Amino acid sequence: MEKAKISGYQLFVLIFLFEMGSALLVPLAGEGKQGAWLVILIAMIGGILLFFVYYALFQYYPNQILTEFVRSILGNFLGRIVAFLYILYFMYLAARVLRDFGETLLTVAYPHVPLFFANAAFILVVIYTVRKGIEVLARTSELFFVLENVLFLTFILLIIVSGMIHLNNLKPVLEISGVEMVKMAFSKTIFFPFGELIVFLMIFPYLNEPQRLKKIGVGGLALSGIFLSFTMAMNIAVLGVDLTLRSQYPLLTLIQSIEVAGFLERLDVYFLLKLMIGGFIKITVFTYVAVTGTANVFNVKQPSRLAYPVGFVILLVSIVIASSYSEHIQEGLSAVPVYIHLPFQVIIPFLLLIIAYFKNRKKRNKHQQHKTDLKGGVEGK
Incomplete structure (x- = not known):
């Protein structure tokens, strides 16, 4: 682990910006139609339940990051394999998010720039931040948190002033049954973005x-x-x-619809700023934990040296991950939640927690027995 500490407020800000990240790009829980916002709230509750699983693991091993305590739980050999799989998982997610933001940047602002160059420019900034360490990332997130909230409040004010809100569009809220909403929340939305919080098991210590x-x-x-x-x-x-x-980027379509007093319009810069903030924080967190985890598993003394090779792998994967953006989105909606998110966010953490519980109970019993034996020996004397 890096010799660094972050405050509670900085961790709170990191979690908030990380969760917002790429979730603002897509019509999150769109299958819920008028009740999509309710599906997100249900998924949020599920995400909090998952967080308690991660929190319980942290309590058992408060001074160890994820790639370290899996070896304490599963043993050195099997633990290293699982730790390495988590490193690949974090790198894969970093590549997915990089592809998301690279494609969006090309669509919105730079249509004639090759995807490789857009992603390369982004990942270089990420690598620079990763090399500086978690404290620099945490302080940067504090500044971005203020900017994000100023943008959000201004954005809401402009929408209200422009008179575009039609509450009838939200009716009927319960067109889809509550059971269907829960099913949608726990089959997709809980994994993205809430379940991705598992990455913070590499940061909690x-x-x-x-x-x-x-x-x-x-x-x-x-x-x-x-x-x-x-x-x-x-x-x-x-x-x-x-x-x-139908919209590829609903938030962008919404921002482009704003028109105030006949001159304040085409506010695409709002979308781009939110895009840069969310993308930067999310990709940097994934890249940082991938670098830290790799250094931990392979006993590298200076983790910052791994920033460039790990960043380069993430860049290449972001390009070859799919032949087109539509294919990339389809994979993210169908295959990724079931075959990737479910094992790494739910199944493996639950199994680790069960094993950790019995291991620590066994240790407590041994410790209690040892104290009892010592007490009996003293009384015997």
Whole structure:
């Protein structure tokens, strides 16, 4: 681990910006139609339940990152294999998010720039930040948090002033049954973005106030879930369900619809700024933990040296991951949740927690027995 510490507020901000990240790009929980915002809130509750699993693992091993405590739980050989698989998982997610933002940047602003160069420019900034360490990333996120909220409040104010909100577009809220909403929430939306919080098991040990982690984690997830739910409700209220689902980037379509006093319009810069903030934080967190985990598993003394090779692999994977953006999105909606997110976010953490529970109970029993034996020996004398 890097010799660094971050405050509770910095961790809260990192969680919030990370969760918002690429979730703002897509019509999140769009299958829920007028009730999409409710599906997001249900998925947020599921994400908080998952967080308690991660929090329980952290309590058993408060001074170890994920790639380290899996070896304590599973043994050195099997633990290294699982740790390495998690490193590949984090690199894969970094590549997916990089592809998301590279494609979006080309669509919105630079249509004639090759995807490789757009992604390369982005990953170089990420690598520079990763080399500087977790404290620099945490301080940067504090500045971005203020900017993100200023942009959001200004954005809401402009929408209200422009008079584009039509609350009737949100009716009927319960066109889809509650059971269907829960099914949607726990089959897709819980994994993206809420389940991706598992990446923070590589960051929790840096917290200088570990006793506050439960409140910080729940608070970060709740606030990001509320923001995402509100944004989706706003998309539907302004654009309607059909246009929201058909639009490649609903938030961009919404921002492009803003017109105030006949001159304040085409505010694409709002979307690009939010895009840069969310993309930068999310890709950097994934890349940082991939670098840290690789250094931990392979006993590399200076993790910063791995930033360039890991970043280069992420860049290449982001290009070859799919032949087109539509194929990339289809993979993310169909294959990734079931075959990648489910094992790494749910199944493996639950198994690790069960094994850790019995291992630690066995240790406690041995310790208690040892104390009893010592007490009996003293009384015998």
